[in-house]
Amino acid sequence: MIPLKSKEELRMLRLAGKVLSKIMRELERVIRPGITTLEIDQLAESLIKREGVLPAFKGYKGFPATVCTSVNEEIVHGIPANRMLKEGDILSLDIGINYFGYFSDVAVTLPVGRIDSAKRRLIAVTKKSLAIGIEQARINRRLFDISHTIQAYVEKNGFSVVRQFVGHGIGRQLHEEPEVPNFGNAGEGLILKAGMVLAIEPMVNMGTWEAEILENGWTAVTKDGLPSAHFEHTVAVTERGPEILTA
Numbered sequence: 001m002i003p004l005k006s007k008e009e010l011r012m013l014r015l016a017g018k019v020l021s022k023i024m025r026e027l028e029r030v031i032r033p034g035i036t037t038l039e040i041d042q043l044a045e046s047l048i049k050r051e052g053v054l055p056a057f058k059g060y061k062g063f064p065a066t067v068c069t070s071v072n073e074e075i076v077h078g079i080p081a082n083r084m085l086k087e088g089d090i091l092s093l094d095i096g097i098n099y100f101g102y103f104s105d106v107a108v109t110l111p112v113g114r115i116d117s118a119k120r121r122l123i124a125v126t127k128k129s130l131a132i133g134i135e136q137a138r139i140n141r142r143l144f145d146i147s148h149t150i151q152a153y154v155e156k157n158g159f160s161v162v163r164q165f166v167g168h169g170i171g172r173q174l175h176e177e178p179e180v181p182n183f184g185n186a187g188e189g190l191i192l193k194a195g196m197v198l199a200i201e202p203m204v205n206m207g208t209w210e211a212e213i214l215e216n217g218w219t220a221v222t223k224d225g226l227p228s229a230h231f232e233h234t235v236a237v238t239e240r241g242p243e244i245l246t247a
């Protein structure tokens with residue numbers, strides 16, 4: 001069963017998305033060489049507290065932090081620590097909040113200082129793949145139209161999409177049905193309907209799509225050690241087309 005959101009639920013999810021994107025913008029501004037991922041996490045926690053809402057990730061299935069900070073070859077679920085970011089790194093920042101019982105989820109990959117052109121292109125392609133995937137989130141399209149659009153664009157650009165981790169429905173829960181893979185066949189999957197809200201989140205690797213989990217039980221890294229990027233928005237399927245709640 002895919003929950004279709006009521007008008008009132010959509011109103012709350014819009015507010016959840018608005019607050020989260022404001023928090024993300026503030027976090028983006030502090031990313032520079034020399035900051036540690038733990039400092040970023042502490043700032044995120046204080047911003048979330050300031051807004052009077054709750055972090056969605058902390059404690060979720062035992063995740064120990066407010067944000068996921070994934071550096072370079074880390075794909076997702078990087079755990080904030082005393083790791084200092086350095087010039088040339090890329091940082092994927094993933095945050096979710098619980099806004100009075102309504103969830104939103106967003107991720108971006110940011111350059112730390114000056115980065116090389118290959119990483120710049122990886123970030124640009126991942127960001128664009130999300131944008132064109134979102135364009136498919138329309139009534140009467142199929143779910144995998146989103147997935148296929150993302151995969152085709154990424155692979156055309158010489159990169160690969162991660163298979164082990166996928167996007168998801170979102171609303172009264174952080175993770176709801178359906179799963180939203182970043183690969184698949186166009187014209188397949190469920191028919192999209194007004195009121196569906198999806199967290200669409202391409203994870204794109206420069207090399208192989210294969211991933212491994214580190215010994216901490218959380219952090220996914222690329223098997224070949226090459227960098228990975230991640231962008232995510234919470235998106236509502238509406239009568240007027242896709243509405244990005246975390247824009």
Ligand code: MG
Binds near residue numbers: 105168201232
């Ligand atoms: Mg997500």
